[in-house]
Amino acid sequence: MDGVVTLVDEDGVEHGFEIIDMVELDGAQYVAVVPADEEPEEEDESDELVLLKVVAEGVEEFLEAIESEEEFNRVSAVFMERLKDDYDFVEGEE
Numbered sequence: 001m002d003g004v005v006t007l008v009d010e011d012g013v014e015h016g017f018e019i020i021d022m023v024e025l026d027g028a029q030y031v032a033v034v035p036a037d038e039e040p041e042e043e044d045e046s047d048e049l050v051l052l053k054v055v056a057e058g059v060e061e062f063l064e065a066i067e068s069e070e071e072f073n074r075v076s077a078v079f080m081e082r083l084k085d086d087y088d089f090v091e092g093e094e
Helices: 069-083
Strands: 004-008 014-025 028-035 050-057 060-065
Touching: 014 069, 028 069, 050 069
Parallel strands: none
Antiparallel strands: 004 014, 014 028, 028 050, 050 060
């Protein structure tokens, strides 16, 4: 899995995301994606890094949200360490 993937939101709208990193942790694979630039000349400094779990069903692979807060925290710590030189991380507002 690499390049740009298309994800469909809850309203059925398709969005392109660029895979920027992939990691295996505790026997599962995870990807970090950012919204794909539709117009490269417009740099948006506030792009969100989205973390998803790779789930295999037969020969097909799907991406799904990480539901467990504990699992998400472990995965995000790994990606933050791996990507710290390329991205500035800001804790989400509650």
